[in-house]
Amino acid sequence: MRIGLFVTCVNDLLFPETGKAVVRVLERLGHRVEFPAAQTCCGQMHANSGYRDEAMPLVHRFIETFRDYDAVVAPSGSCVAMVRDTYPRLVPESADVARRTYELSELLVDVLGVVDVGARFPHRVTYHPTCHGLRMLRLGARPVMLLAAVRDLELVALPGVEECCGFGGTFALKNTAVSTAMLADKCAAIRATGAEYVLAADNSCLTHIGGGLSRQGAPVRALHYAEILAGGDE
Template sequence: MRLALFITCVNDLVYPATGEAVVRLLRRLGHAVEFPGAQTCCGQLHANSGYRDEALPLVRHYAEVFAPYDAVVTPSGSCAAMVREWYPRLVPEAADVAARTYELSELLTDVLGVTDTGASYPHRVAYHPTCHGMRVLGLGERPLRLLRAVRGIDLVPLPGAEECCGFGGTFALKNAGVSAAMLADKCRAAESTGADVLAAADNSCLAHIGGGLSRAGSGLRTVHYAEILAAGEGS
């Protein structure tokens, strides 16, 4: 299988360690991963903000860049949701490559049949299911199944896990007051777990939550779950 990594803008510019973790993890599982250098933004920000005409060239470019691959993996529930949910509507000819684009947990469990990545992570971890991953992709228990198999992990439930953190891309800018209130609720819930680490499938949401925790003086760290799955000996 010819497999490509779609890193996404946020990860490429701010959290490159997450993309590196995905490659390290898949190589450990015996799969080669290619990184097409011509990839750009998926157009989610444009489309979600009402600039759909401006998103179209990005959609077409994504379809062209990733057309040669059997599968495309991305460590972002929101970007995977953009590709799978909106690409077929915006540019019908992009539907084929959209169907071959997977969020990391989907690729591991549904395509590769993996539930144990061989990771070791001796920390107390709570998991926040992000909105796009939960409500659009329907990831369900996939990330949690993978995390439960990690050696040494103490995976604890997050109260109100299915409640939005308040980020929502430009929502946090246009509705700052509401966003801040939602963030405060999420931070309180996360701190109540006694966890050392809060994990999720989207670094954008983790950046929002991590900012709230930092401003509150919390010692709780935010870590993309791909970095947990790639941790341990042999990684």
Template sequence: MRIALFATCIGDTMFPQAPQATTHLLERLGHEVVFPISQACCGQMHINTGYFPESVPLIKNHIKTFAPVLDGEWDAIVVPSGSCTGSLRHQQEMVAKNQGMPGMARMAARIAEHTYDLSEFLVDVLGITDVNAYFPHRVTYHSTCHSLRITRVGDRPLQLLRAVEAIDLVELPEAESCCGFGGTFSMKNSQTSTAMLTDKMSNVISTRAEILTAGDYSCLMHIAGGLSRARAGIRAMHLAEILAGTREEPWEAPATTTKLGI
């Protein structure tokens, strides 16, 4: 298959190891991955904060950039973020309708039909859960709010993790509870956010995991920041990073990328 990668702005600017690992994994599985160079933010940050008019140029740019999927140039658009996938599916069309742009709304909806979170694409489109990954570490998985409740990836990430060779996958207590990030929520409601983060950290530490994983680096950034300040010794890694390597060909993030945790 020919796949267009939407790296997301946080992936592109702060944690490129997630889109890099996604690309490596998909290419290892025999698919061609292209990176449309004009891609930018999907507008989620603006939309979540109520800046609908300001998000319109970003939505227009996304539609223009990824419209080739409608002509069959690509088979799918894959996103290493349940949060951004949810925004593309549910927010862009909604904002376009709100701003009186029905044509843009229709285009956004059509492109969204071809857009998948990485775990969805692997399990639902490719029909695989075992990607021949090898990761001999103790890992726990955090179900991020948007991936769980908006994109509705369900247990697909766990299906993929359970099939990883040599992994010691331990259940995270209260895995479905919010970590307290929520984008601007963590800044505007910092005390509440910190209390939620403290509960999440306690649950992560209780697993005695080496690695905390999730499908969104935004939440991983929030939790790993707390774990690092607490000197918990737990690293954060995106799901794609765990799935990218094999026993014969280990995958390591390039030295220029950001590693969360100690």
């Protein structure tokens, strides 16, 4: 299987270790992952903010860059949701590429049939299912299944697990007071678990959550779950 990595803007610029983690996991399972250098932004921010015309060149660029891959994987529920849900409505001929674009847990569990990726992480963690992954991709238990198979990892349920963290892209900028209140509730729930780490499938939301926890002086680190799966079971 020829797999293309769509690393996304946030990960490429701010969290490169997450992209590297995806590659390590898939290579450990015997797959070759390619990183097409022609990739750019998926256009999610433009489209969600009403700038459809500005988004279209980015949509066409994605289609052209990834059209020849058997599967496209991205460590971002929101960007994959953009490709799978919005692209076919903007550009009908993108439907084939959209169908072959997966969030990491979908590729591992549904396509490759793998739950145990051979990872070890001896820490107490909790998992926050971000909104796009939860409501648009319907990732369900896939990320939790993968984490539950990690050696020595203690996975603790998060109270109010389906509640938004308040990020929502530009929502956090345009509706600061509401976003801050939602973040406060999410941080309180995370701290109540006693977890050392809060994990999620989107580094954008984790940046929001991690910032809130840091300002509170909470000893909880926000981390993409791919980086947990990339840890070896030595």
